[in-house]
Amino acid sequence: xxxxxxxxxxAVVTTLDxxxxxxxxxxxxxxxxxxxxxxxxxxxxxxxxEGLLQSAAQRKxxxxxAVRSSPKEKTVIxxxxxxxxxxxxxxxxHAASIGAAAVASLPPSGRYSFAEVKEFYAVLAAAAxxxxxxxxxxxxxxxxxxxxxxxxxxxxxxxxxxxxxNFNLYELSLCASAGKTVFNGHDEVMTAGxxxxxxxxxxxxxPHHHRRAGxxxxxxxxxxxxxxxxxxxxxxxxxxxxxxxxxxxxxRRNARGDRCQCEKSARHTAFVRQRR
Numbered sequence: 001x002x003x004x005x006x007x008x009x010x011a012v013v014t015t016l017d018x019x020x021x022x023x024x025x026x027x028x029x030x031x032x033x034x035x036x037x038x039x040x041x042x043x044x045x046x047x048x049x050e051g052l053l054q055s056a057a058q059r060k061x062x063x064x065x066a067v068r069s070s071p072k073e074k075t076v077i078x079x080x081x082x083x084x085x086x087x088x089x090x091x092x093x094h095a096a097s098i099g100a101a102a103v104a105s106l107p108p109s110g111r112y113s114f115a116e117v118k119e120f121y122a123v124l125a126a127a128a129x130x131x132x133x134x135x136x137x138x139x140x141x142x143x144x145x146x147x148x149x150x151x152x153x154x155x156x157x158x159x160x161x162x163x164x165x166n167f168n169l170y171e172l173s174l175c176a177s178a179g180k181t182v183f184n185g186h187d188e189v190m191t192a193g194x195x196x197x198x199x200x201x202x203x204x205x206x207p208h209h210h211r212r213a214g215x216x217x218x219x220x221x222x223x224x225x226x227x228x229x230x231x232x233x234x235x236x237x238x239x240x241x242x243x244x245x246x247x248x249x250x251x252r253r254n255a256r257g258d259r260c261q262c263e264k265s266a267r268h269t270a271f272v273r274q275r276r
Contacts, residue, residue, distance in 0.1 A: 004075050004101055005131075005160060005181045007040025007200045011048035014062055022058050028069045041075030041101070042066060043163075043202045046135075051079050056087055060094050067098045077133065077202075081105040085120060089127045096129035104133035104163055107141045117143045122156050131160035137185070138166055147171045154180045161199075169196045 012034070015026040031042060044066045045051030045059050054062075063078045070076050080091035080103045092103045105124060107117045125132045134153045138145045144153065154162060154175065164172050165185025169192055176182050176197025184193030187203040194201070 003181060003199070005183070005199060007075070008038075009041040009043045009075060009077065009183065009200060009202045010034050010039055011043045011046050011202055011204055012066070014045065014049040014051070014054065020054075022054075022061050022065075024061075024065045027062070027065055031066065031069045035071065035074065039074075040200065041077065042070065043077050043104070044079065046079040046104070046202075047106075048204055049079070052081065052083075056082065056091060059091060063091075063095055063100065064098050067100055075101045077102045077104055079104045079106075079135070080124075080128075081108075081135070083109070085123060088124060092124060092128040092130075092132075100130060102131040102133055102160060103128050104135050106135040106137065107143050109141070112143050114143060114149055118152060118156075121153050121159065125156050125158040128158065132158055133160055133181075133183070134162045136162050136164050136166060147174050150175065151178065154178070163202050164193070164198065169193055173197045 012027075012030060015023045015030065017023050034042060043049075045054070045062055049062070051059055051062075066078070067076050076099075078091070078095040078100045080088050080095060082088045082091060085108070088105060092105075095103050105121070108120050112120075121132070121134060134144075134150070135141075136144060136150055144150060150162065150171070151174075153159060161181030161183065162175060163183045163185050164175065166172070167186060167189060169189060172182055172184070172193055173196040176199075182193075182198045183200050183202040184190050184198040185201075185203055186193075187201070190198075190201040190203065
């Protein structure tokens with residue numbers, strides 16, 4: 001059975017009114033737009049969704065609407081990181097009860113040692129009831145820094161993988177090579193992350209960019225590599241996608257060559273007429 005944790009999952013903003021209360025209708029419209037553009041799921045109440053700035057009660061409402069408004073084949077991951085371990089576990093258990101596919105959490109904020117952070121993830125993973133994704137973001141949360149520490153967290157029982165928000169794609173490839181599910185976090189290197197072994201991307205992606213990439217002959221390759229786990233795809237399939245990209249480039253070069261030839265012919269004709 002293939003893993004459900006693949007593809008493009010936008011980190012969704014939480015729609016609020018002027019009093020900072022959750023507004024379900026525009027949120028549902030936003031989800032519908034993502035799914036119509038072919039996204040494989042959503043990531044809810046993370047940093048983009050300002051989950052840490054909302055009350056636990058409101059975050060539960062957002063999670064409920066996200067799960068209820070998503071088709072069954074879509075993957076909904078709920079970020080449950082909070083100011084206390086107790087609240088984080090409460091949010092994780094709620095996510096499990098409403099049918100979310102998984103939960104994720106940033107490391108606890110504060111001057112904690114790596115040993116304390118590891119204990120936090122172990123407690124959360126045991127209590128969540130559904131798969132847990134570690135949120136690796138060393139630039140903002142340096143309590144977890146480097147592959148050795150990250151890999152220790154990925155070895156915890158019930159940790160399904162990592163949201164990898166870092167530009168060190170070599171470390172990303174090490175996680176993928178070890179058989180861990182990796183979601184690329186930085187949009188700027190999403191395609192490179194897929195090539196290095198990520199199974200998908202979680203970020204502030206805009207679906208129409210992927211549709212535009214499709215017109216350049218890239219979307220099929222990117223989506224196929226995400227589904228196949230990047231560099232873990234069969235060699236024959238990778239070769240076929242590479243040949244397709246080369247063919248697209250040749251067509252563009254030929255089109256440019258035809259235009260240049262037409263322009264040269266037009267200039268030559270104008271020159272001959274002037275000489276006459």
